[in-house]
Amino acid sequence: MIEVENLSRAYGNATALDGVSFRAEPGEVVGLLGPNGAGKTTTMRILTGFMPPSGGRARVAGHDVVRDSMAARASVGYLPERTPIYPDMTVEGCVTFWAELRGVKRPRDAAREALAAVDLSDRRQSLVRNLSKGMRQRLGLAQALVHNPPVVILDEPTIGIDPAQVIEVRQTVKDLGKGHTVLFSTHILTEAEQVCDRVVILNQGKVAAHGTPEQLRKKLFGGDRLHVQINGIKGDAALKLLREATGVAAAEADGTGFLVRAKPGVDPRTHIAGAVQRAGGLVVEMRPIDLTLEDIFLNLVGADSKGGG
Amino acid sequence: MRGIGIVFRREMAAYFTSPIAYLIAAAFLLVTALIFNTNLTLSVTQNPVNVAEVPNALAFFMIFFGPVLTMRLLAEEAREGTMELLLTAPVSEWAIVVGKFFGAWAYYSLLLLLTLVYQVILILATSPEVGQAVSAYIGIWLYGGAVLAIGLLFSALTDSQALAAFLSIAVLTLLYLGEAAGQIVANLDLAALIRTLTLPGHYVGSFAVGLVRFEDIVFFSGVIVIMLYGALRALESHRTGGLGFKARGLRSLGGTVTGLAVLIVMVGGVYVASANAAITLDMTESRQYSLSSETVAVLNRVEQANREIRITGFYSAETIGYRQLDDAIARLYEAETDGLITREYHDPTENVTLAEQFNVQIDGELFVSYLDEAGRVDFSTVRRVNAENSQERNLSNAILRLLDINRFQIGFEVGSSNLDPEDTSDRGISGVLNGLEANGITTRAINLNQLGATGLDVPTEVTALVLTEMREPLSDLGLRVFQRYLDRGGRAFILADADFGATPFLSASDPLNNYLWEAFGIRMADAVIIDGLSNAGSELDILSYATSDGSTITDRINNPENMSSQALFRITRAVEINPDPPVQNGMVIATSPQSYGETNFENVAAWANNTTTGARVILIGDSNFITNGLVQNPQGNGILFTDGITWLTGFGESLVFAPQARTTNIPTVFLSTQALDTIALVTVVILPGLVVAFGLGVRWLRFGATTNWQ
Structure with a gap:
């Protein structure tokens, strides 16, 4: 459905994309991960026909995005990073307009279906300016789906909305995968993990890694990070104790508690709890830390990767 | 799309x-x-x-x-x-x-x-x-x-x-x-x-x-x-x-x-x-920006003549707006004649020498002229376009004057007095001559008595004869030359003064006076007119009171909008008109009912037109009004002479059309305050x-x- 071959893109002298290749199959949700400036948005903009590539090829639903741009554009639903809205239109009018522009036969019916799909049916006569941010995001999804495209491309759809809505959107994206090829970008690893079948990690315009979230986690990170807070044992002793516990790769002081990195493939939590208890202390808090890709690059990929970021 | x-x-x-x-x-x-x-x-x-x-x-x-x-x-x-x-x-x-x-x-x-x-x-x-x-x-x-x-x-x-x-x-x-x-x-x-x-x-x-x-x-x-x-x-x-x-x-x-x-x-x-x-596309009801049929007729003559004509305009940057309006008309002339008429515009402040050659008087003035073989303006043919309110009429008139160059020749009889047509003093008539020349009419001196003495006739190319400042009757031979001229359809502008000499011109005994009466039904009376009402200070300074309605000679005299369009005569002889004339004739200018004279005549000037022979005569009881001192004072004097010449020669008659003004005459609104x-x-x-x-x-x-x- 999406075929990207050796794609590159330069802005003046700056290289945004440098030989990126990946594929996404029908019914697959592919996450595009990477720190800011890694080339996620550029990749998506090339796939949606917004900008031409400097080199390489990209095909969407079998259409080359350059040579067969109109057909490629017609087969893509796109939600840009900035939610596009016409504040003075009604919700339904807005979606109908996009349906018309993409050549849908019965635009108003299609708009109603799309709004029902994102649970906005009851607000279809509202003015867009009166919608909450989350609803606007759903409206953005509705316009991306209104022409029932084989490929849906979503650029950081969960940014800037409240946590409850984040969960909603993630669920919607997951559901989308059943009928569409979905490419969506994020810089939150856990989000990718929850939603995606496969993940492509971009860094400095290149594919740093790709695979299932599980594979990547193992390969890139090697283990979870934990925040541990201990009562009854002094700092240095506690640090020593943590470092010696089974399954712990490293530990360091972190404010009121400690940051513990587990060895790959091992869950060290029971070992830590046991070790603390044996030393007469008490674990008052122990929780895994959500990692952003920034963290991964900082901690695992190393300083050279960080350099140009 | x-x-x-x-x-x-x-x-x-x-x-x-x-x-x-x-x-x-x-x-x-x-x-x-x-x-x-x-x-x-x-x-x-x-x-x-x-x-x-x-x-x-x-x-x-x-x-x-x-x-x-x-x-x-x-x-x-x-x-x-x-x-x-x-x-x-x-x-x-x-x-x-x-x-x-x-x-x-x-x-x-x-x-x-x-x-x-x-x-x-x-x-x-x-x-x-x-x-x-x-x-x-x-x-x-x-x-x-x-x-x-x-x-x-x-x-x-x-x-x-x-x-x-x-x-x-x-x-x-x-x-x-x-x-x-x-x-x-x-x-x-x-x-x-x-x-x-x-x-x-x-x-x-x-x-x-x-x-x-x-x-x-x-x-x-x-x-x-x-x-x-x-x-x-x-x-x-x-x-x-x-x-x-x-x-x-x-x-x-x-x-x-x-x-x-x-x-x-x-x-x-x-x-x-x-x-x-x-x-x-001319959208105006009066067709202001289209060529009238009269202009088309003029332009047909231009094409027949097949000589290149140049419209030269002088506009400074300040009058550039007028240039656009004038050019809207001028370019139609160029298009109608397929480029035989061309147009050129100059800035009088830049091309000072050229402006002087054309004698530019005002900013925004147009001229027409022939081009010489090298394609340059032939300055001897430059005609000024009047700057009144209708560009088309003025331009066509100017082109007509250009076409009529040398078509008309006016002879001035000078033989019987010491008249020097080139005299530029107040007494002279150089202004009238120059005015005629400027309109493409050539003038020449004619001495009827001399022609008679040498057995010659008035040259055929003389379109009209002006007899002015005559101090004595023509000689017998001279009279015959003049009669033959009129009999073959000649045109004459005769100005006779109140003359108290022994043998005045056109006295009761002057055979010419009798000839005029018999042939045209008009003659000079031995009477000076005094007008108590229509005068300029002195009762002897007669102002035109009534004007002719039988000819076009006085159409522009006594224009109510122009006080200066009256004609003024100083010490004027009466003209007698036969009410039962042998040919068409009529009054040109009459005095007011409160005028009187040695006899009860009230006409200052008369016209006669023999439609069979084509002969035309204008008789006026004063000759001073065309002198340099009086011809523009008031303007009516000059107008009377010019239009008299026009009527005699037919010059300009081919172009008569309704004025097409730059500003249209749209009716004024009549609405009540309530409305x-x-x-x-x-x-x-x-x-x-x-x-x-x-x-x-x-x-x-x-x-x-x-x-x-x-």
């Missing part, structure tokens, strides 16, 4: 559902209504109403209305992030740009249609120049299109609506003020170029006065196309990264500049070609009020019913 309709419909919907758009419409109507009512009130019983008043004002107000209508179009899309979606929808950028432009233009067209209410009121209240109104509306519609296209370009160049509006207003103001370039720029060519590049330069002098010129349509269409192309390239530059003015696709800049250059050259080429083709108040109430209050109410209704429907402010 599927997208055009969709984008267009969305824009129209945006205008109709936006309360702001209704406020703009109300403001538009309010401003135009105020202008309309002011003009209407001023026109009541005073001025002719100008149907183009509202469109003319819009030419200025569109500087502000245009950007307000267009600032949103593309800047909002860029700001709200919808640009990215538009550019990834399966429609071309052209469709987006053109659809948006048509949306704005259609909205503007609707506003214009609303202002047609004023024209309807005018049609009901008076009889306006509908053709001119149609022309002005077509013009301001195209003008508005160009304004909106410029606004659209700036809306595409920035994602700030305020900045887009500000830049558009700045550029439009420059383009508007450029029309007055003549007041700022001294160089004529530069001023003309600047004028050509401005929007009003293609409206004020053409559409607004009822003249639809093809090149103006080309200009406005060209501006629209160029601006839309610019907007298209600005839109495309979103694809190459960056928004607003920063670093937007520098690499495509070269392509844009090249594209624009090609487009501008193309539009410029079509413009120049269309300007040269002079394709115009005016009603019109003001409807147009200034009710109409804009209705639009506001409509807008509020829309706002209530859309915001009120479903408001959920979050």
Whole structure:
């Protein structure tokens, strides 16, 4: 459905994309991960026909995005990073307009279906300016789906909305995968993990890694990070104790508690709890830390990767 | 191009559902209504109403209305992030740009249609120049299109609506003020170029006065196309990264500049070609900007003569507006004669020497002349075009005078006195001679007595003879020469003074006087006229009281609008007219009923016309009125002589047509104060009020019913 071959893109002298290749199959949700400036948005903009590539090829639903741009554009639903809205239109009018522009036969019916799909049916006569941010995001999804495209491309759809809505959107994206090829970008690893079948990690315009979230986690990170807070044992002793516990790769002081990195493939939590208890202390808090890709690059990929970021 | 309709419909919907758009419409109507009512009130019983008043004002107000209508179009899309979606929808950028432009233009067209209410009121209240109104509306519609296209370009160049509006207003103001370039720029060519590049330069002098010129349509269409192309390239530059003015696709800049250059050259080429083709549509009822049949007849003569004629105009940068008006006519002459008549314009302040050669008197003067074999102006043939209020009549008259060069020859009989026609003193008649020469009529001295003595006749090329300052009767031989001349259809202008000598000219015993009476039914009486009413101070200084209604000689004498058009005679002999004449005859100038004389005659001058032989005679009881001292004092004296010569020779008779004025004579409005108040109430209050109410209704429907402010 999406075929990207050796794609590159330069802005003046700056290289945004440098030989990126990946594929996404029908019914697959592919996450595009990477720190800011890694080339996620550029990749998506090339796939949606917004900008031409400097080199390489990209095909969407079998259409080359350059040579067969109109057909490629017609087969893509796109939600840009900035939610596009016409504040003075009604919700339904807005979606109908996009349906018309993409050549849908019965635009108003299609708009109603799309709004029902994102649970906005009851607000279809509202003015867009009166919608909450989350609803606007759903409206953005509705316009991306209104022409029932084989490929849906979503650029950081969960940014800037409240946590409850984040969960909603993630669920919607997951559901989308059943009928569409979905490419969506994020810089939150856990989000990718929850939603995606496969993940492509971009860094400095290149594919740093790709695979299932599980594979990547193992390969890139090697283990979870934990925040541990201990009562009854002094700092240095506690640090020593943590470092010696089974399954712990490293530990360091972190404010009121400690940051513990587990060895790959091992869950060290029971070992830590046991070790603390044996030393007469008490674990008052122990929780895994959500990692952003920034963290991964900082901690695992190393300083050279960080350099140009 | 599927997208055009969709984008267009969305824009129209945006205008109709936006309360702001209704406020703009109300403001538009309010401003135009105020202008309309002011003009209407001023026109009541005073001025002719100008149907183009509202469109003319819009030419200025569109500087502000245009950007307000267009600032949103593309800047909002860029700001709200919808640009990215538009550019990834399966429609071309052209469709987006053109659809948006048509949306704005259609909205503007609707506003214009609303202002047609004023024209309807005018049609009901008076009889306006509908053709001119149609022309002005077509013009301001195209003008508005160009304004909106410029606004659209700036809306595409920035994602700030305020900045887009500000830049558009700045550029439009420059383009508007450029029309007055003549007041700022001294160089004529530069001023003309600047004028050509401005929007009003293609409206004020053409559409607004009822003249639809093809090149103006080309200009406005060209501006629209160029601006839309610019907007298209600005839109495309979103694809190459960056928004607003920063670093937007520098690499495509070269392509844009090249594209624009090609487009501008193309539009410029079509413009120049269309300007040269002079394709115009005259919308005025009086056909002001079309050649009359009389002019066409004159131009046919030009083609028969097949000599190149040059129209030379002198305009400084300040009178460049008049140049456009004059050229609108002059170029028709060029087109009608397939280039046999050409036109050339000079700046009198730049080409001082040339202006002196032409003897330019005022800024904005036109001349016609033949060209010599080398294609240069033949200065011996230069004819001045009168600067009255009808360019076409004046220009055709001048060309006719040019064609008539040397066709007419006036002989001045000088033999019987010491008359020196070249005498430039107050006594002399050099002014009259020069005036004739300036009109292409040659003059020559004729001595009838001498001709008789040598057995010769008046040369056949002499069109008319002037007998003036005669101090004694003609000799027998001289008299016979004169009689033979008149018998074969000659024309004579005879001026006889009150002469108290022993044998005065045309005394009762002068055989010539008897001949005139027998052949023409007119003769001089031995009487001096005294007029107690119509005189200039002295009862002997007779002012023309009544003028002829049987000939065209005195048509311009005693013009009630020109006090100086009376003729004045000092010590005048009466002319006797036979009421039962052998040929047509009549009075030329008569004194008032309160005049008396040695006998009861009241005629100062008379005419006679033998239609069988073609002979024509004018007899006047005074010769001094054509002397240098009196011929222009008052002007009526000169007019009498000129028109007398014209009547005698037939010079200028081939060109008689109704005046076609630069300003049309549209009827004055007659409306009661109550009617005016009603019109003001409807147009200034009710109409804009209705639009506001409509807008509020829309706002209530859309915001009120479903408001959920979050």
